[in-house]
Amino acid sequence: MVVDAPAVTNPTSLARGLRELVRAEAAESERLRTLAPAIVEGMWASGLMASFNPVAAGGVEPSFTEMIETWIEMAWQDGSFGWIGIANLPSSFAAAAYLPDDGFAEVFTANANRVTMGGQFFPNGTGEAGDGGFRLTGAWSFGSGTGHAEYVAAGFMPTDDGQPRLLAEGVPDMRVAIVPRDEVIFEDGWHVQGLKGTGSYDYAIQDVFVPESRTFELFARTPVRGASPATRMGLMPVTAAGHASWALGVAKSMLDDVQELAATKFRMSDMASLASRPTFQKGLAHHVAAWRAARLLVLDAFTCAEAAVAAGGELTPVLRADMRVAAVYATDVARACAEWAHLAAGTSSIREGSRLERAFRDIYTGTQHAFISEKVAIDAAQIWLGVIDDQFGL
Structure with a gap:
C-alpha cells in the first residue's frame, strides 16, 4: 500500500522550497517594483502565504522560533522576498486573529482564506464613527506588500463628532481598518534605493465607509481566533521579530556570499586569495560570531516572552522591552556585518544584479525603518531603569 507523504506544515521548509524560484525571479521583482507574480503564486501554491494565520484562516500557527527562522530564510534568499514575508504574513495573521466574526467571514471565509494583505498599520488616518462603522480618510506611506494585495490594512484613529476617542488619559484609541483594494x-x-521589489506603495483613502466588523484594535492581544501564544501577544512583538529576522537574513546572505567568493577572489597586485589573508579571516570570524550571537539573543528574548504567555503569565512591559531591544540590536549587528561583507568583497559587491549588490542596497533601505530606531531602544531602557512604567507603543 502506498501512503501519501504528510503535508509539510513547517513554514521554514515551505520557504526553503522556493529558493530556485526566488533566485530566478528576483531581478523581475526589481524591474516591476513589486513582487513578481510567479513568486506570489509560488507562496500560495506552497502554503507559505497563509502559514502564519490561525488554523481557521488556513494557517499552522507557528511558534516564534518557526516564524523567526522562516523570515531569516526568506530574507537570505532575497531582501524583497523577505520583506514581503514580514509584511503580508503578519498582516493576514493579525486580521485573521482579531477581526470580529462578521469581518472574518467577509474577508477570509468568503475568499476561501486566499487573502493577500499588506499596508501600513500606523494610525495616519481618521475614522468618524457612525452607522455601525467609520468614515475613513487618510494617507499612508510605505504600504509594504500592497502591490499584489487584495486587501489593504490602514491604521486610523476613531473620532466622535470630530474629536479623537481616548482609551485613557492621553492615550488615543487606535484601530486598523481592512479595506478592499x-x-x-x-x-x-x-x-x-533598495527593497525595490516589495511594492511598498503610498496610498490614500477618501471618505470610505468601513464597517466596524472590518476593524480591530491596533494593540489587540485577545484573539477571536487562534490558540498560539503569538495571538495573545499582539502585532507589535510579531512585527519586531520580523524586522530582526529580516535584517539577520539579509546579512547572512552577504556573509555566506563573501565566504564563497573568498576562495577565488584576488585583489589587483595581490597574488594571495582573499580567503588566505589573515585580516579577512579575522573579520569573517568576528562577524559570523556577532551574527550568531544576535540571532541567539533574538530567539531568547522572543521565546522567553512566548513561554511566559503560554504559561498564563502577563506580557509585562519588561518582556516587551526585551523583545524590542533584541530587534534593534540584531538590526545594528546585521548592518555592521553587511558593511564588512560589502567592503571585503571589493568590486564584486558593486556589480548591478549580483546578490551582494542587491542585498547591500536592501539592508541600508530596510534598516531605516522607525520600528527598529534609536527611539525604540531609549524607550525600552527607560522601562528597565524605572524612569517610565510602560510605553504602549512597544
Whole structure:
C-alpha cells in the first residue's frame, strides 16, 4: 500500500522550497517594483502565504522560533522576498486573529482564506464613527506588500463628532481598518534605493465607509481566533521579530556570499586569495560570531516572552522591552556585518544584479525603518531603569 507523504506544515521548509524560484525571479521583482507574480503564486501554491494565520484562516500557527527562522530564510534568499514575508504574513495573521466574526467571514471565509494583505498599520488616518462603522480618510506611506494585495490594512484613529476617542488619559484609541483594494487610491511613489521589489506603495483613502466588523484594535492581544501564544501577544512583538529576522537574513546572505567568493577572489597586485589573508579571516570570524550571537539573543528574548504567555503569565512591559531591544540590536549587528561583507568583497559587491549588490542596497533601505530606531531602544531602557512604567507603543 502506498501512503501519501504528510503535508509539510513547517513554514521554514515551505520557504526553503522556493529558493530556485526566488533566485530566478528576483531581478523581475526589481524591474516591476513589486513582487513578481510567479513568486506570489509560488507562496500560495506552497502554503507559505497563509502559514502564519490561525488554523481557521488556513494557517499552522507557528511558534516564534518557526516564524523567526522562516523570515531569516526568506530574507537570505532575497531582501524583497523577505520583506514581503514580514509584511503580508503578519498582516493576514493579525486580521485573521482579531477581526470580529462578521469581518472574518467577509474577508477570509468568503475568499476561501486566499487573502493577500499588506499596508501600513500606523494610525495616519481618521475614522468618524457612525452607522455601525467609520468614515475613513487618510494617507499612508510605505504600504509594504500592497502591490499584489487584495486587501489593504490602514491604521486610523476613531473620532466622535470630530474629536479623537481616548482609551485613557492621553492615550488615543487606535484601530486598523481592512479595506478592499478597489476602495484604495494608490500613488506611484515606490522609486527607492533598495527593497525595490516589495511594492511598498503610498496610498490614500477618501471618505470610505468601513464597517466596524472590518476593524480591530491596533494593540489587540485577545484573539477571536487562534490558540498560539503569538495571538495573545499582539502585532507589535510579531512585527519586531520580523524586522530582526529580516535584517539577520539579509546579512547572512552577504556573509555566506563573501565566504564563497573568498576562495577565488584576488585583489589587483595581490597574488594571495582573499580567503588566505589573515585580516579577512579575522573579520569573517568576528562577524559570523556577532551574527550568531544576535540571532541567539533574538530567539531568547522572543521565546522567553512566548513561554511566559503560554504559561498564563502577563506580557509585562519588561518582556516587551526585551523583545524590542533584541530587534534593534540584531538590526545594528546585521548592518555592521553587511558593511564588512560589502567592503571585503571589493568590486564584486558593486556589480548591478549580483546578490551582494542587491542585498547591500536592501539592508541600508530596510534598516531605516522607525520600528527598529534609536527611539525604540531609549524607550525600552527607560522601562528597565524605572524612569517610565510602560510605553504602549512597544
